[in-house]
Amino acid sequence: QVQFVESGGGLAQPGGSLALSCVASGVNLSTYVVGWYRQAPGKEREWVATSSSDGRYYTESVKGRFAIFRDNVKNTMYLQMNSLKPEDTAVYYCNKVPHSTWPWGQGTQVTVSS
Numbered sequence: 682q683v684q685f686v687e688s689g690g691g692l693a694q695p696g697g698s699l700a701l702s703c704v705a706s707g708v709n710l711s712t713y714v715v716g717w718y719r720q721a722p723g724k725e726r727e728w729v730a731t732s733s734s735d736g737r738y739y740t741e742s743v744k745g746r747f748a749i750f751r752d753n754v755k756n757t758m759y760l761q762m763n764s765l766k767p768e769d770t771a772v773y774y775c776n777k778v779p780h781s782t783w784p785w786g787q788g789t790q791v792t793v794s795s
Contacts, residue, residue, distance in 0.1 A: 690789030703775030
């Protein structure tokens with residue numbers, strides 16, 4: 682059974698940084714294209730970043746600020762978020778890219794506010 686546990690969110694000031702983690706179980710992340718998504722209040726969930734054997738990809742609004750990493754030994758992926766903006770406020774999730782049938786985790790709340 683595939684399961685994701687996201688952590689590392691919290692409150693950050695504009696311009697600050699946070700590092701998110703996603704521990705996967707029931708699946709070997711190294712064999713899949715995976716990434717991060719986010720859902721802001723009142724909006725649909727959107728794709729943020731992808732980690733694949735071909736490289737790393739980001740949605741335009743986070744390019745140059747966010748970085749996705751994977752540790753295949755720990756079966757964990759990370760999202761380093763720098764230069765945070767209020768519009769980055771959302772619940773962040775990890776999952777397969779594109780998403781198919783794997784269940785969503787509980788996500789981790791990121792709030793950017795002064």
